Amino acid sequence: MQSLYIPHLLQLRDRTQTIPLDDFIPGLDTLTPLRGQMTVRHGGTFLEIKVQGETIITLTCDRCLQQYNHRIILDTSEIIWLDKNAGLPAVVPQEREVAWEDLSETLSPNGYFEPDTWLYEQLSLTMPLRQLCGKDCQQPTITTDESHSPIDSRWASLESLKRQLLP
Numbered sequence: 595m596q597s598l599y600i601p602h603l604l605q606l607r608d609r610t611q612t613i614p615l616d617d618f619i620p621g622l623d624t625l626t627p628l629r630g631q632m633t634v635r636h637g638g639t640f641l642e643i644k645v646q647g648e649t650i651i652t653l654t655c656d657r658c659l660q661q662y663n664h665r666i667i668l669d670t671s672e673i674i675w676l677d678k679n680a681g682l683p684a685v686v687p688q689e690r691e692v693a694w695e696d697l698s699e700t701l702s703p704n705g706y707f708e709p710d711t712w713l714y715e716q717l718s719l720t721m722p723l724r725q726l727c728g729k730d731c732q733q734p735t736i737t738t739d740e741s742h743s744p745i746d747s748r749w750a751s752l753e754s755l756k757r758q759l760l761p
Contacts (some may be wrong), residue, residue, distance in 0.1 A: 595613070595617060595709045595710045595713075596709075597706040597707065597708050597709075598611065598634060598706060598707040598709065599706055600636065600641070600676065600702070600703055600704065600705055600707060601702065601703070601704060602708065603634065603635075603636035603641075606636075608635070608733065609635055609636040610626065610633060610634065610635040610636075610638070611633070611634050611635075611639055612630040612631060612632070612633050613631070613633075613634070613709060614631055614679045615628050615629060615630045615632055615645070615647050615713075616628075616629050617620055617625075618708055619649075619710060619713050619714050619717060620714070620725055620727075621714055622651070622714055623651070623652070624649045624650060624651045624666075625648045625649075625650045625651065625652060626649050627649065628647050628648070628713065628717070629648060629649065630645065630646045630647020630648060630668065631645070631646055632645040632647075632709060632713070633645075634707060634709075637673075638673060639675065639676055640675050640676055641673070641674045641675050641676065641701065641707060642671065642672075642673055643671060643672050643673075643674065643707075643712065644670075644671040645668055645669075645670060645671070645713065645716065645734055646669050647667075647668045647670075648665060648666060648667045648668065649665075649666050650663050650664065650665050650666070651663070651664055651666055651721070652664075653722075653725045654725065655723075655725055655726055655727035655731060656724060656726060657726055657727075657731050657732070657733055658727065658731055658732065659748050660727055662672060662689060662727040662728075662758065664721075664722065664725075666717060666720050666721065667715060668713075668716055668720055670720075672699070672712075672716075673698075674698075674699045674700065674701055674707070675698055675699065675700045675701075676700070676701055676702070676703040677700040677701070677702070677703075678702060678703060678704075681723045682709070688758070691700075692709070708734075
């Protein structure tokens with residue numbers, strides 16, 4: 595997906611560009627491409643970005659370590675302020691107080707908007723924090739080895755390798 599040169603948005607009808615989405619997002623391993631639509635509107639002093647889309651990603655269950663597929667549905671919007679000082683290096687003290695209004699995304703009005711990066715960030719935020727393959731997911735059962743302490747089944751292959759290597 596190409597970068598959008600922000601001043602070019604001013605020349606479009608309604609200052610809006612609609613981007614159909616049907617591609618994989620770099621850096622995010624998904625089973626299906628992200629399908630949907632993104633709208634970028636130039637509001638004079640800000641960009642308004644809206645996206646609706648979905649994809650499927652393979653996750654690993656935190657409890658049983660089995661892989662499972664999870665559908666990610668993205669339906670979000672964001673305002674990014676345009677600030678002529680956004681790309682300039684600033685001398686920032688190591689510790690400073692930040693006001694709530696300063697906690698916003700800014701871009702240069704003469705710069706570029708990177709849809710791929712923005713989509714990657716939004717998809718990452720929609721992934722579940724607790725990755726469980728199902729409601730009835732159980733922790734693997736623990737088997738006992740006659741000569742050793744109980745072994746979690748997730749470590750069984752490592753235990754068999756250990757037996758092969760050590761006499």
